Amino acid sequence: MVEIDLDHIYKKYPNAEDAGYAVADFDLHIKDKEFIVFVGPSGCGKSTTLRMIAGLEDISQGDLKIDGKLMNDEAPKDRNIAMVFQNYALYPHMSVFDNMAFGLKLRKYDKSEITKRVDYAGEVLGLTDYLDRKPADLSGGQRQRVALGRAIVRDAPIFLMDEPLSNLDAKLRVSMRAEIAKLHQRLNTTTIYVTHDQTEAMTMADRIVVMSMGEVQQIGTPSEVYDTPNNKFVAGFMGSPAMNFFDIHYKDGQITDGEGLCLSVPEGRAKLLNEKGYNERDLILGIRPEDIHAEETFIQTWPQGVVTSEVIVSELLGATSMLYSKVDGTEFVATVDARDFHNPGDSIQLVFDLNKAHFFDSQTTEAIR
Amino acid sequence: MLSIEQLKTIYPDLEVNQLPHNAADTIDLMLDNQWLSIPRANLSESEQALLSRLGQPAENEQRSWYSFLWGLSTKLPTKSECDSRVIQFQVKFTDNAVSKADWLAALQAYFNQVYDAFWTDGMTGVLIEVKQNDAVETNFAGILQSVDAMFYTTTTFYVGHFWPVNQMLPGLFKMEQQLFSQSQKAAVNTFSPSLFQYLIQHDQGVASLIRALRVSLPADSETNQMVNLFFKNHGKLSQTAKQLFIHRNTLIYRIDKFYRLTGFDLRNNYDLTLCHLLMS
Incomplete structure (x- = not known):
């Protein structure tokens, strides 16, 4: 059993006095065997946090505990952690077996123990038939698996993965994503995975930590961060294509952008906005592409949500189409049925499903709920 | 002490x-x-x-490569005619139990052929890599991350240029040390960007290094034209191949050949710019 506590962790680099904190007030309890994904744009502090857990960076403030034991000053080797990086290099002249065994040999492990661990890693990763091969004779995915194998043979209860799939092509990334998820289920290790790819976060995580500019924006399950984002940043970062945003004014159950966009807010949502004191105030409306509909039935059922817009471009993706449109100068995208094909310049009616829309404070960008 | x-x-x-x-x-x-x-x-x-x-560790003085590079002896440390590059490394250890010999062995194993590798003090050392005819650019970032993950170290690499092993090498090595001591401190510091940074900050001090680089580059007009056109086309393969009236794959073959010959990868912007300036 391994639980990790990050108790109000801060990181400030000594040579960056004016730059503020690289990581600020990171507070998280990671449960045993949990798969946690840190996600955020480049420079948001996710890798720095991972390196602090590994002991490769000092913690400026706050406590890191593993199984209740304070680890701030423990050497990396005493943390019992295995790491997998984005950029890996295999020994070109060694077989797959020797590549995985090399670290254990250096640590003077018993030969039979080395064989046992490497054979197990080979079996888990589907590399049993390739143990005698050299890296040059392997595919990209197999090489990545060998890199994972080098971490597995350490038999550590904690796995830290820093963008391990970023160097792979898109197709391979998708298949390796599933393999890592399966690997986690099989090894039952507590895993922290860092990525800037929100799809990886959504598909792999038990819980996601969304970060921006050194601060945690939201911690939650994939559905929590997707369906109930804490703020505009999380709403915009999670989801592909991204959520659409409109600067609007709310008054007495109606929202308007001051030009052509004028919609009725469903009763329940309007009640909440009124209670929170947002009547007659500027807001940000957020709506996901899949919550904008072009079907006739929606138009008839919800006429007060109809927006007339101009098509910019329509991208056919097979089952669905991405409809890039414009209303009053604000561009937005809708995911519509592939049969709803429109030519650029067409004027069309779309329904904004405001029951599923998100409202954000225009000053703080925090979600109103 | x-x-x-x-x-x-x-x-x-x-x-x-x-x-x-x-x-x-x-x-x-x-x-x-x-x-x-x-x-x-x-x-x-x-x-x-x-x-x-x-x-300096005393035993290094017994090493022919150490004596040669540090100017203690003029005797060539090898009879081989293969070019070499000196890869300097600086390592911060977090685990006192890690053997420096093991660390060095782990690093050395990543290279096809090495003339020598040794520590120059507790934190820094050099690896002298032998140039291979079929070389592809080494993944230094990957090596660094792999070694660091294995030994819980934080390593910085300073990757020199491939030079012939002759009496000029110690002087060139000294200049490379000078370049790297003033370059921005990335985890992997390579030759061309460090040279550019140095040249912007100084107007002298590397003249003999520039001369040696010029001599090391091919002088034929065909290569010259390829480098200059590739630079003018911002590294675009198809456009350059078209203007040279050759197939794109032929251009790729020639760029690979240029790397094997000179150690400069024209697909790297710094290398391309440096070669363009040296050859124009």
Whole structure:
């Protein structure tokens, strides 16, 4: 059993006095065997946090505990952690077996123990038939698996993965994503995975930590961060294509952008906005592409949500189409049925499903709920 | 052993740095994981000799490559005619139990052929790589991350250029040390960007290195045209191939050949710009 506590962790680099904190007030309890994904744009502090857990960076403030034991000053080797990086290099002249065994040999492990661990890693990763091969004779995915194998043979209860799939092509990334998820289920290790790819976060995580500019924006399950984002940043970062945003004014159950966009807010949502004191105030409306509909039935059922817009471009993706449109100068995208094909310049009616829309404070960008 | 403070009382003009100064007019030695640079001007010859030895492990003097590169001997350390490049490394260890010999062995195993590899003090060392005819650019970032993950270290690489092993090499190595001591400190520091940074900050000091680079590059008009056109086309393969009236794959073949010959990868912007400037 391994639980990790990050108790109000801060990181400030000594040579960056004016730059503020690289990581600020990171507070998280990671449960045993949990798969946690840190996600955020480049420079948001996710890798720095991972390196602090590994002991490769000092913690400026706050406590890191593993199984209740304070680890701030423990050497990396005493943390019992295995790491997998984005950029890996295999020994070109060694077989797959020797590549995985090399670290254990250096640590003077018993030969039979080395064989046992490497054979197990080979079996888990589907590399049993390739143990005698050299890296040059392997595919990209197999090489990545060998890199994972080098971490597995350490038999550590904690796995830290820093963008391990970023160097792979898109197709391979998708298949390796599933393999890592399966690997986690099989090894039952507590895993922290860092990525800037929100799809990886959504598909792999038990819980996601969304970060921006050194601060945690939201911690939650994939559905929590997707369906109930804490703020505009999380709403915009999670989801592909991204959520659409409109600067609007709310008054007495109606929202308007001051030009052509004028919609009725469903009763329940309007009640909440009124209670929170947002009547007659500027807001940000957020709506996901899949919550904008072009079907006739929606138009008839919800006429007060109809927006007339101009098509910019329509991208056919097979089952669905991405409809890039414009209303009053604000561009937005809708995911519509592939049969709803429109030519650029067409004027069309779309329904904004405001029951599923998100409202954000225009000053703080925090979600109103 | 004296402390830094005690040394400062003896040598008031001593400077304490994170990296060696690597200048001809100073002596660098390591103490308490920091580099001390002492100007030679105020030192007697015997003091210079004594201080120079303080920072170096004694056994290195038995190494022919060490003696050659550090100017203690003019005897060529190898009879091989293969070019070499010196990869300098600086390592911060977090685990005292890690054997430095193991660390070095783990690094060395990544290279096809190595003339020698050794520590020059507790934190820094060099690996002298033999140039391979079928070489592809080494994934230094990957090596660094893999070695660091294995040994819980934080490593910085300073990757030199491939040079012939002759009497000019120690001087060129010294200049490379100078370039790297002033380059921005990335985890992997390579030759061309460091040279550009140095040239922007200084107007002299590397003239002989530039001369040596010019001599090392092919002088035929075909290669010259390829490099210059590739530069003018911002590294676009198809456009350059079209203007050279050759197939794109032929151009790729020639670029690979150029790398094998010179150690400069024209697909790297810094290398391309440097070669363009040297060859125009």
